[in-house]
Amino acid sequence: MTVNRRILLVARPDGLVSNDCLQHVEEPVPTLADGEVLVRVLCLSVDPTNRVWMREEDSYLPAVRIGEVVRAAGLGEVVESRREGFAAGDLVMGLPGWQDYWKLTSEDSAQVVPPGIPAEDMLSIYGATGVTAYFGLLEIGRPQPGETVVVSGAAGGVGSVAGQLARVKGAGRVVGIAGTDEKCRWVVEDLGFDACINYKTEDVAERLRETCPDGIDVYFDNVGGEILDEVLNQITIGARIVMCGAISEYTRSESPGLKNYTSLIMQRARMEGFIILDYLDRFVDAIMELAPLVADGTIKYNVEVVDGLELAPDALNRLFTGEHTGKLVVRVSEASAS
């Protein structure tokens, strides 16, 4: 291939990402200067944070500027390297963005990963998704044996692992919240959660009271908004709320606001956010603990693969409409045969 397809951000989306916010361009494959590496993108991770980065405000990373390629995490194969530590054929993880070829300059960081693991798995259970569940639950949530753990986005990539890991760590009760009956069934029947609430058809407040009769000790939150506000009403003394994400907020212009936050005072409880990039140097610890649990089937996961770079925008929107189960990735190209 001699063409580099790229998807650029040309306007800030309002709500879902519409076609007029993006421009699909074809450019020549980049050539390298000293210290640079050319990576062919194999697979892209689809994450709520992609949408956060499209907003005008900087977040934990600077906002994507107008005219830049859309930022996304992913996995690629080194085609050519003029930097020590990278060789043709190496698999690397980093932030390639929505394009066929990623030129790693001296300012970009990327990590060489071992071969032999399918690209989709490297981006889910053995990548940031599994590691996010691991550190969020264990470092922030710290579930104790017998406690009640509630997970929102329970059928998503992170939530599905967080709930199963809570059970491994001795939680007495694990309750999920998801958006379709099919997802709820998967979460309970295949992943072993005690219950799963369909927030689109059920009364979340009432169902939480039923399924968590002793209150909520740990809430692993991926959605924010009204559901978080209701959980605040039902937390126990000393509860911990893990703020992993707030997907209900990312596409709306004004939050309904958390009205029940004073419950944190009455219950001496804690709400704490985290960003997985802060744990980069400890990824290996998490993967070493997760890998055998995945290998022996204790922790199950699902990856939905969308084929083709051009479908990346649709894939991202599916996160917000909830039309996916487990981790969502976009396959851009195949690894070379070697």
Next chain:
Amino acid sequence: MTVNRRILLVARPDGLVSNDCLQHVEEPVPTLADGEVLVRVLCLSVDPTNRVWMREEDSYLPAVRIGEVVRAAGLGEVVESRREGFAAGDLVMGLPGWQDYWKLTSEDSAQVVPPGIPAEDMLSIYGATGVTAYFGLLEIGRPQPGETVVVSGAAGGVGSVAGQLARVKGAGRVVGIAGTDEKCRWVVEDLGFDACINYKTEDVAERLRETCPDGIDVYFDNVGGEILDEVLNQITIGARIVMCGAISEYTRSESPGLKNYTSLIMQRARMEGFIILDYLDRFVDAIMELAPLVADGTIKYNVEVVDGLELAPDALNRLFTGEHTGKLVVRVSEASAS
């Protein structure tokens, strides 16, 4: 005296505490059974939590029931004791409530305190107020040398001590928020805060940006509401929000809601509540550290004394209208000469 004046809660207040919510009654001074203690109330602490306890919902303590005496912390002198560990003349702290005489039954707890310290001081700097500032700031806020600490309710009993203690612990910048120019002047000129924002006349967002150019590392919050929401916009990475109180919420029926809470994710920050009753067994540690700082004038404080039990309801309302500086107490009677 042979009469026990008591102020009973007869209806739940909406907003400030109005006369028709209370009934002033005169009853005989209680007689004692075995295991009971009769305490003459000297001084009552006026705290926002008194109003919280009047609401229908239980909080960290059960709601005051209709027909019961209004619950309040205070200090009294033992008149007669039929329980081991208490003797006539002892000074005791506990929850006597709005009345002249408190009968301690076997279910009530009270702590004998050393003589020689004025009752007002026992209820402020050497009592729950100083201790609340101490544990909230040091256990939850944990200011590091050089950090920026913001305190709301900065001219109140707790806030005034929290800000000064932050400076003692090496905070680089201490900024208060209060409701009158006079309070702001006291906080800056007498207590040594670097700045104080009058939230009633100034633009809090803009003034926080001016006075905290590097962002807010620790927010010691006594007020909640819109000010907390604005602070969330200006916190640094790893910031800690100490939820000591939310006085702006206690008299309104619906919260405006926190809209900027996702900042906790982006900034990997923490919001945590606490209740001082959880630290009862460590009060002495706090007082041992605060006492010399008060004695040598490093930490200053102010106590406003309201004379007369019948003024307790007015005193409580003044907390919400902001017409007081420092700690507010109600003097009910004088200690005996002995």
